[in-house]
Amino acid sequence: MTDETTIPAWVDGRLMPVGKLDAHRRALRHKAVSVFVMAGDRLLIQQRAAGKYHTPGLWANTCCTHPHWGEDGATCAARRLAEELGIEGLTLNPREGIEYRADVGNGLTEHEVVEVFVAEAPADLRIDPNPEEVQAVRWTPLPDLLAEVAAHPDRFTPWLRIYLSDHLPRIFG
Numbered sequence: 001m002t003d004e005t006t007i008p009a010w011v012d013g014r015l016m017p018v019g020k021l022d023a024h025r026r027a028l029r030h031k032a033v034s035v036f037v038m039a040g041d042r043l044l045i046q047q048r049a050a051g052k053y054h055t056p057g058l059w060a061n062t063c064c065t066h067p068h069w070g071e072d073g074a075t076c077a078a079r080r081l082a083e084e085l086g087i088e089g090l091t092l093n094p095r096e097g098i099e100y101r102a103d104v105g106n107g108l109t110e111h112e113v114v115e116v117f118v119a120e121a122p123a124d125l126r127i128d129p130n131p132e133e134v135q136a137v138r139w140t141p142l143p144d145l146l147a148e149v150a151a152h153p154d155r156f157t158p159w160l161r162i163y164l165s166d167h168l169p170r171i172f173g
Contacts, residue, residue: 007031007066017069026107027101029063033065033076033142034098034163036171037090039121046085047136054104057135064114067143072145076154085137086128090119090152096170102158110159116171133163142172 009018009030023030037044044062048055067076074092079114081087095116102110128135132172140148149156149164 001124006069011101013038014026014051024108027111029111030066031115032064032066032112032114033073033080034061034116035077035092036118037062037087037121038118039139040139042139044121044137044139045145049131049133051132053071053108054108055157058157059155060160061163064159074117077117084130084133088125090121092117098167100159100162100171102162104158112159118171124145140144
């Protein structure tokens with residue numbers, strides 16, 4: 001797979017533009033964005049498309065991505081919500097940042113410095129998943145999701161498991 005997306009990553013202590021796939025192969029610390037869209041106590045989660053280069057078919061939070069070089073986190077979050085799920089017009093509320101490191105298979109490592117955003121969805125939220133990015137979506141109450149992740153962790157991305165086990169109050173508090 002060729003990945004021409006350039007993301008901000010730290011190389012020798014300096015923030016530099018690096019190819020996204022290269023950053024994952026080299027386990028470089030890099031910028032990321034995660035979005036959690038809520039409707040009351042229910043979280044919109046997505047199942048990653050089968051063609052994704054890592055963690056295909058696993059369930060993740062609403063949207064997660066990497067900003068392009070020079071792109072701010074809020075702009076990136078809004079862009080990817082639209083590109084992945086056809087969601088537009090939500091107010092993205094920033095939360096405290098999170099850093100994590102996780103093996104995502106195939107010799108790839110996510111070492112993310114994440115800007116986190118939470119948005120409250122209206123009852124009539126239009127969702128139009130891009131099949132190249134997302135194979136399914138569902139709303140799930142947060143307590144049910146916690147129980148499902150505990151019972152079947154292999155169905156969920158490493159970062160969603162980390163968010164729910166280590167950063168729940170930081171994201172949803």
